[in-house]
Amino acid sequence: MAVQVAVCGPGECTEREWDHAYETGRLLAGRGAVVVCGGLGGVMAAAAAGARTAGGTVVGVLPAADRAAAGPDLTVAVPTGLGQARNNVIVNAADALIAVGGSWGTLSEIALALRAGRIPVVQLGGWRVLDGEGRPAGGIVHAADPAAAVDATGLWDRRP
Amino acid sequence: MAVQVAVCGPGECTEREWDHAYETGRLLAGRGAVVVCGGLGGVMAAAAAGARTAGGTVVGVLPAADRAAAGPDLTVAVPTGLGQARNNVIVNAADALIAVGGSWGTLSEIALALRAGRIPVVQLGGWRVLDGEGRPAGGIVHAADPAAAVDATGLWDRRP
Amino acid sequence: MAVQVAVCGPGECTEREWDHAYETGRLLAGRGAVVVCGGLGGVMAAAAAGARTAGGTVVGVLPAADRAAAGPDLTVAVPTGLGQARNNVIVNAADALIAVGGSWGTLSEIALALRAGRIPVVQLGGWRVLDGEGRPAGGIVHAADPAAAVDATGLWDRRP
Amino acid sequence: MAVQVAVCGPGECTEREWDHAYETGRLLAGRGAVVVCGGLGGVMAAAAAGARTAGGTVVGVLPAADRAAAGPDLTVAVPTGLGQARNNVIVNAADALIAVGGSWGTLSEIALALRAGRIPVVQLGGWRVLDGEGRPAGGIVHAADPAAAVDATGLWDRRP
Numbered sequence: 001m002a003v004q005v006a007v008c009g010p011g012e013c014t015e016r017e018w019d020h021a022y023e024t025g026r027l028l029a030g031r032g033a034v035v036v037c038g039g040l041g042g043v044m045a046a047a048a049a050g051a052r053t054a055g056g057t058v059v060g061v062l063p064a065a066d067r068a069a070a071g072p073d074l075t076v077a078v079p080t081g082l083g084q085a086r087n088n089v090i091v092n093a094a095d096a097l098i099a100v101g102g103s104w105g106t107l108s109e110i111a112l113a114l115r116a117g118r119i120p121v122v123q124l125g126g127w128r129v130l131d132g133e134g135r136p137a138g139g140i141v142h143a144a145d146p147a148a149a150v151d152a153t154g155l156w157d158r159r160p
Numbered sequence: 161m162a163v164q165v166a167v168c169g170p171g172e173c174t175e176r177e178w179d180h181a182y183e184t185g186r187l188l189a190g191r192g193a194v195v196v197c198g199g200l201g202g203v204m205a206a207a208a209a210g211a212r213t214a215g216g217t218v219v220g221v222l223p224a225a226d227r228a229a230a231g232p233d234l235t236v237a238v239p240t241g242l243g244q245a246r247n248n249v250i251v252n253a254a255d256a257l258i259a260v261g262g263s264w265g266t267l268s269e270i271a272l273a274l275r276a277g278r279i280p281v282v283q284l285g286g287w288r289v290l291d292g293e294g295r296p297a298g299g300i301v302h303a304a305d306p307a308a309a310v311d312a313t314g315l316w317d318r319r320p
Numbered sequence: 321m322a323v324q325v326a327v328c329g330p331g332e333c334t335e336r337e338w339d340h341a342y343e344t345g346r347l348l349a350g351r352g353a354v355v356v357c358g359g360l361g362g363v364m365a366a367a368a369a370g371a372r373t374a375g376g377t378v379v380g381v382l383p384a385a386d387r388a389a390a391g392p393d394l395t396v397a398v399p400t401g402l403g404q405a406r407n408n409v410i411v412n413a414a415d416a417l418i419a420v421g422g423s424w425g426t427l428s429e430i431a432l433a434l435r436a437g438r439i440p441v442v443q444l445g446g447w448r449v450l451d452g453e454g455r456p457a458g459g460i461v462h463a464a465d466p467a468a469a470v471d472a473t474g475l476w477d478r479r480p
Numbered sequence: 481m482a483v484q485v486a487v488c489g490p491g492e493c494t495e496r497e498w499d500h501a502y503e504t505g506r507l508l509a510g511r512g513a514v515v516v517c518g519g520l521g522g523v524m525a526a527a528a529a530g531a532r533t534a535g536g537t538v539v540g541v542l543p544a545a546d547r548a549a550a551g552p553d554l555t556v557a558v559p560t561g562l563g564q565a566r567n568n569v570i571v572n573a574a575d576a577l578i579a580v581g582g583s584w585g586t587l588s589e590i591a592l593a594l595r596a597g598r599i600p601v602v603q604l605g606g607w608r609v610l611d612g613e614g615r616p617a618g619g620i621v622h623a624a625d626p627a628a629a630v631d632a633t634g635l636w637d638r639r640p
Contacts, residue, residue: 002235034236067161075194076194080249081248081249082402084571084592084596085562085566085568088568089238089240089565092239092240093237093238093240103595104617107591111591112588115583116564127610127617130607132605132607241562242561244435247408248403248407248408264431264432264435264459267457271424272407272428275404275425286452288449294448297424321557322555356558377556379556386572386598396537398572398573399573400560402562409558412561413558413560
C-alpha cells in the first residue's frame, strides 16, 4: 500500500498558503504518496488540486455525513458524519502530517497527531505553540517551503 | 467524483460468500465505482481483491487506529480508531450498500444504512430481519447473485 | 461506580412500548443502576422519565453536537456530534442493553452490542433476526415484561 | 438540566495543577454544574475528586471502549471507544471548558472548542498559542486561579 500523507490547513487561506498547499500536494503525488485531507476548501482544496495535477490519489475525510461539500479534486470522499472528531481520523490515516497555515481546526490536527506520537508533524508557516515555560512545545518540524516540508517527513530518506 | 459502493460482510466467510464478494467487487470496479469496505478479511478482503483485479479503487475503513490489520488489496486505508463506530462511516461514505453473508457486524451496517434512509441496501444471502408482526422489515432488496446485486443498487439504471 | 444499563428503542413508540420503557427505567433506577439512553424521544424519553421518577441518574448520549433535542428527564446530556455512530458509544457505556420495541436504529444498537460480545442483550418485544438457516440469530434474550428484562440482564444475580 | 463544564488537562500533572483542578471541580460542583472530564488520571482525576467532595456529578468521557481505566470519582463513565476523537465529544458536551495545565491532548481540546466557537474557553496556566504574526491566537481567557477561572466562564454572570 502507498504511503499516506495528510495535508492540513484552514478552509479559507491566503494565496501564499494556497500555493504552498498545491505544491505540497503535487510533490507528494509525484513521490507516489496518497494525499489525505479534510476534503473541503482552502488548503484542503489546494492540496487536492496539486496532487490531482500530478496524477495522484486524494482522499477527503469530511466532517459531514454526505458529500455535498466535497471538493472537486478528490479521488475518494469519506463523509464521516463525525464533525470535527473526523480530525482524528485524518491523523490516524496518515504516515506524516504537513500543516500549511494556521487555524484552530488545523491546530487540533497538529495536537492530535503529537498526542498520538506516532507520525512526523511538519509545519509550513502557521501558528506557534509555547509550553508552560514559554519554549516551543516539542515535536513539530518547521519547514521553509513545500519541498523542504516533504523532505522533513523523513518518509523518503534514502536507506542503504 | 466516482460512485462509491460499500461491500459489507463478515470477516470470516464461506467459500461461496468469498466468491460472491469477489465478483461483486469486480463488477463494481468494472462499472467505475470505488469500492468501500471495512478493510479487514473475509468478505471485505474478497471484495477488495475482486475490485483490484479489475483495476478499481478500494478504500478500507478500519476500526483500529493503525493499518496493521489492513488487507493487501486496498488502494487506500483509513484507520479510524473508532472501533465499530466506523461502521457508520462506511455507511456515510456509500451511495449504495451491498451485504454479502451475515453477522452482527454486517447487520449493524445494514441497520445503520436503513436508519439513515439515504441509500439502497442490497443483500446477497445473509440474515433476515422480521418486524414486530413477523413480516420482513422493509427496505432491503434481496439479490440472487452479484450481477443482480449490482443492478439492484439502481446506480446504473439507464436514463433516457 | 454504579452499574450502567442502556435502554434502547425507537424515537417514536406505541403506548405499550412507552409503558415498558418507563417501567424498565424505574426498576433499573430502583436497583441503583445508571440508565444510559439515546437522549431523544419515544422509548428513550420513557426510560428517562421512569428512572427519574425513582430518583435515578440518566445519561443521554445524543447524536447531535448540541443539546437542543435533549429530553427533559436527563441528568446528564452527552451531545456527541457523531450522528448514529453514537449508537456504539451507548453500547460501550453499558453493562447490559435492554431494547424495547423495534426500529433500524434500535437494531443497530443490538447488533453492535452482540458484535462486541461483552454484554447481555435483552429484548422486550421488537424485531427478530434470523440467521442464514432461518434460525434465530444467537445472543438475544427475550423477556415478557420489564421486571423479567431487568432480571435477564443477570446483573443482579445473587452470588453466594 | 444542569450546566455542564468540561475540566481538561494532562493525565500526568504537577501538584499545583492537581490543586487547581481539584479546586476548580469543587467550585463547579458547588455551583450546581456537572463536571465533564476525560475520565482518566492527573487533572481529570483531580477535577473529579474535587467535584465529588462537593457532592457533584462527574462524567468521564473515556477514550477506551471499556471502563478499565476509569478514575474512582466518576459518577458516570462513558467509554466511547473513539480514542482521542473522544476529545470532541467532551467539547460538545460542555457549556464551557476550563483547561488546567498543558499537553498536546489538552491543546487539542482547546483547539476543538475554539474551532466550534460555541463555548467560552478558559486556561489556568498551561501552554500558549501564537498566530502567524506572533500574537496570542484569539479566543482564550487566561485566569489566575480556580475561582477566577470559574467566573471567567461567564455561566454565572448575574442577570438583571
